């Protein structure tokens with residue numbers, strides 16, 4: 001990205017075109033940070049913070065206004081086309097995203113979040129409840145930042161103003177300012193890393209022989225993994241286009257290194273299409289993180305698709321809302337409905353395997369297999385100092401298959417059972 005920007009600027013300059021490229025989508029200029037770091041992007045959040053320091057420009061809480069449209073000659077000023085005019089046929093959808101677009105709505109949301117100064121001062125991202133959907137545990141300003149309806153610099157300045165008026169406040173990485181700095185971090189690394197959005201040719205990405213199981217991928221995408229916590233999150237993604245950060249953690253871990261061992265690029269593509277805050281740098285950065293391909297390497301730490309959600313929402317209200325087929329399932333079984341006796345399933349009007357799928361994999365077995373595969377892939381990357389070829393990956397994939405076949409008495413299909 002870094003090189004292509006420079007190439008466009010050089011090309012335009014050579015043709016006598018004045019090039020003006022202000023940086024305003026981010027708080028810092030990624031190119032400055034990379035230059036300060038000797039031409040390479042910092043690969044840890046802490047080193048990013050040290051390099052970034054405080055923003056150097058003067059921040060203003062005064063909003064600027066677009067100048068009026070000048071003389072447009074004989075050109076006609078057109079209205080924003082409707083969806084119909086753009087060729088989208090109206091589709092039946094029973095629930096739409098509750099988040100409205102536009103700058104006024106962005107500023108209203110920002111004011112509403114910041115009006116609770118205690119909440120802003122005490123904000124600690126890891127303590128938020130990913131199952132809170134009536135009042136989400138975070139600001140839900142990401143779609144507005146993504147589309148430029150809200151300036152990250154204005155958001156940052158408003159947060160700093162709140163901090164000035166409180167005795168104590170939390171700090172990065174967990175604070176709200178810390179969240180904006182995560183955004184800056186990923187923009188900087190993405191800007192300075194060739195092939196950031198791919199495994200192949202990406203120097204900061206571990207080379208891992210992920211599988212190409214389209215059936216498992218489809219079950220994940222279509223919210224029929226049989227794990228209600230995972231499926232409810234995927235329904236929220238499809239209907240709302242937004243989920244809490246830890247909910248994204250859960251489903252990304254489940255798809256990749258946690259359970260299904262499917263390539264992170266496939267999950268990234270589905271997020272890219274369905275998220276209303278879909279952002280190239282942040283989405284790729286977080287998929288690299290969650291799949292333990294870069295930034296974060298503790299592949300033994302896997303989110304349980306059962307107990308993680310239950311910790312926040314023991315009654316399963318979030319699941320009942322997004323997966324109404326399970327609304328009458330007693331809370332003892334809502335995270336593992338396949339364990340409910342048939343009489344309970346009948347009473348709840350939800351027979352597992354008919355009305356709601358059985359689990360596509362057995363979590364305990366699948367997650368242990370994933371750990372083993374990750375261990376072997378990491379060892380390969382270490383041995384070859386990151387220079388892993390296609391052939392090396394093919395060999396390791398073959399070894400994974402042989403290891404699975406050796407694991408009797410359970411045949412592979414039973415361990416990786418796809419019910420529907």
Ligand SMILES: Cc1cc2nc3c(=O)[nH]c(=O)nc-3n(C[C@H](O)[C@H](O)[C@H](O)COP(=O)(O)OP(=O)(O)OC[C@H]3O[C@@H](n4cnc5c(N)ncnc54)[C@H](O)[C@@H]3O)c2cc1C
Nearest residue numbers: 138139140141142179180182183245248277278279283286
């Ligand atoms: C697999 C995966 C994919 C993701 N894809 C995207 C994406 O495409 N677009 C996107 O904006 N966020 C993405 N995120 C990051 C994060 O989940 C969202 O930014 C956050 O949930 C948005 O909600 P919020 O505005 O309420 O966040 P808040 O907690 O209120 O944070 C305020 C702002 O800080 C920024 N921010 C917060 N967390 C992160 C983070 N981990 N990385 C970078 N910036 C962050 C966002 O701009 C956010 O709007 C992804 C996370 C994961 C695990």
